[in-house]
Amino acid sequence: MSKTMPSGNAAGGIRAGGADAGRPGARVLLERLLSAVRPEFRNDVFIPDPDSVVFFTATCALPSCPAAVRRTRIGLCQRHHAWWREAGRPDLARWLEPAEQRLRAEVPAVPACAVAGCNHAHRRNRLCPRHAGAWERAGCPDWDGWCASQPAPSP
Numbered sequence: 001m002s003k004t005m006p007s008g009n010a011a012g013g014i015r016a017g018g019a020d021a022g023r024p025g026a027r028v029l030l031e032r033l034l035s036a037v038r039p040e041f042r043n044d045v046f047i048p049d050p051d052s053v054v055f056f057t058a059t060c061a062l063p064s065c066p067a068a069v070r071r072t073r074i075g076l077c078q079r080h081h082a083w084w085r086e087a088g089r090p091d092l093a094r095w096l097e098p099a100e101q102r103l104r105a106e107v108p109a110v111p112a113c114a115v116a117g118c119n120h121a122h123r124r125n126r127l128c129p130r131h132a133g134a135w136e137r138a139g140c141p142d143w144d145g146w147c148a149s150q151p152a153p154s155p
């Protein structure tokens, strides 16, 4: 009796059909998570729910507007929230497109970073945050020359 035969019932091991497999809680949680991801979040274009007062801490819902949204209203920066109010608080999804056109007409320059090939929205000095930072770190040299000398960023 010196030899120990391998046993299918390793003491202390995980039992077949262990505790996790049949636990009802895990499935319920997954279903709740899936149902919490509402359809508008699955689209590339984010259509905010006008009734929603959460989630809006990013940028203004107008694509050409780089302003940060601080107040959690309807996804618009203060200025464009004022536009929307002036328009009589219309349905936001339908209001966005004409408002975007109005905004673009207002800004004659292409609202993108001045570095060729960089499509990021500009924030200051007509540069995106990354290029603005690089230009400042370079000591704010001649702006046109600096922009022209930048390699096109890889996508």
Ligand SMILES: [Zn+2]
Binding pocket: 060, 061, 062, 065, 066, 067, 076, 077, 078, 079, 080
């Ligand atoms: Zn805005």
Ligand SMILES: [Zn+2]
Binding pocket: 113, 114, 115, 118, 119, 120, 127, 128, 129, 130, 131
């Ligand atoms: Zn840039």
